[in-house]
Amino acid sequence: MNDQHPSGTVAQARTVSRRTVATGLAWAAPVAVAIAAAPAQAASPIPCDQAGAWTDFFSDAGISFTSSTGAWSLPVANIDPGTSLTTTLILTFTDGTSVTAPPLTLGPAGSDGTPTEGSVDLPLDGDTHALRNLEEMTIVEESAYSGALPSFYTFDASSCSIDVDSQSGGRQ
Numbered sequence: 001m002n003d004q005h006p007s008g009t010v011a012q013a014r015t016v017s018r019r020t021v022a023t024g025l026a027w028a029a030p031v032a033v034a035i036a037a038a039p040a041q042a043a044s045p046i047p048c049d050q051a052g053a054w055t056d057f058f059s060d061a062g063i064s065f066t067s068s069t070g071a072w073s074l075p076v077a078n079i080d081p082g083t084s085l086t087t088t089l090i091l092t093f094t095d096g097t098s099v100t101a102p103p104l105t106l107g108p109a110g111s112d113g114t115p116t117e118g119s120v121d122l123p124l125d126g127d128t129h130a131l132r133n134l135e136e137m138t139i140v141e142e143s144a145y146s147g148a149l150p151s152f153y154t155f156d157a158s159s160c161s162i163d164v165d166s167q168s169g170g171r172q
Contacts (some may be wrong), residue, residue, distance in 0.1 A: 050157070053160050071121040073121050074087075074119060077115040081108050085141060086141070089101040093134060136153065152166070
């Protein structure tokens with residue numbers, strides 16, 4: 001079969017054997033499989049940095065790291081001149097264990113409104129009880145006026161962030 005090209009040249013038909021087609025398909029198949037696998041791998045979520053999420057949250061919340069002691073410290077202030085404030089910190093880890101920091105009791109604020117201040121060190125040991133394994137932090141503040149008011153801070157792997165849930169607006 002001959003076709004006339006618009007330039008006036010004549011193109012001759014080429015025949016392709018079944019063997020040539022089979023050879024071409026054999027070489028193309030691995031490439032097609034590799035291309036088909038690439039989108040699934042590209043869509044895989046990047047693993048969340050749990051320790052990084054907690055570090056960012058602590059930084060935003062004013063919880064500081066002291067390199068000389070190797071401890072994260074939660075600053076606490078009592079602004080109520082009428083009563084003492086006790087703060088308890090509980091850390092729950094992915095293996096199901098919990099560690100409670102010694103409670104901190106602050107006396108009443110000064111009559112001039114000057115708060116009493118202190119800090120609670122987070123009981124992290126850098127191994128099992130490390131930020132990379134921290135699932136939830138519970139802070140319980142208790143005074144004679146308010147009773148115990150817990151706040152829960154929970155790691156959410158789906159958003160790689162820390163969810164905040166205070167007793168006044170959340171858990172029962």
